[in-house]
Amino acid sequence: MLVLRSHPASPYARKIRIAADLLGLSERIEIATANASDPADSLRRQNPLGKIPTLVLEDGASLYDSRVIAEYLDHLAGGGRIIPTEPAARFAALRLQALGDGINDAALLIRYEIFSRPEALRYDEAIALQQGKIDRALAVLGEVPPAGSIDIGHIAVACALGYLDLRFAGAWRENHPRLVAWLEKFACAVPAFEATKA
Structure with missing residues (x-):
C-alpha cells in the first residue's frame, strides 16, 4: 500500500x-x-x-x-486523466496548477510571518509582498475562472481557495463573486473537496 x-x-x-x-x-x-x-x-x-x-x-x-x-x-491511473497529454491542454493545466500552488506558497508565508514570529518582529513589507501575489492571482482567476474538464490545475486552485477560507476566514470571497461561484460548482462536482476539508 x-x-x-x-x-x-x-x-x-x-x-x-x-x-x-x-x-x-x-x-x-x-x-x-x-x-x-x-x-x-x-x-x-x-x-x-x-x-x-x-x-x-x-x-x-x-x-x-x-x-x-x-x-x-x-x-x-493510466495517464492523461488529470494531467492532459495533449501539449496545449497539458501546459494550461500545469500553469493553472502553478498559480494555485503559488497562492498557497504566499498564504503559508503570510501565516508563518503572523503566527510564528512575535508581533514586534513581524515584517509588514514581507506580508504585503506575499499578499500582492495572492491578490494578483485572484484577480486573474476571478476574471477568467478555470473552465473545461477538471484537471490538476482546477484541483490546485480549489485547494488554494479552500486554504484561504481555512486560514484567512474567506476574506477573498467578497471581491471575487465569479470565483466563489466557480468553487461552489467545483465542490458539487468533486465530493472529495468537502470530504478533505480541515
Missing part, C-alpha cells in the same frame, strides 16, 4: 487526496499524519526536506512535492 504523509490543514496534501479520489486510487493509499516540526517524526527520513506531502511507495522509496506526486498518481 502507498502511504501519504500528510496533515489535514495542508492544501498540498489536500490536492493529492482529491487527485487520488478522482483517479480511483484512494483505496490504495493510507493517510498517515506527519508533524513536520518534530525532528523525531520519520518524515525527515522519508523526505530530507521534511515537507508534506510525501508519498511512500510500496518499495519504501519516497516521492515528494505535490506536483511530482500528482504526476505519479496520474501515471499509475
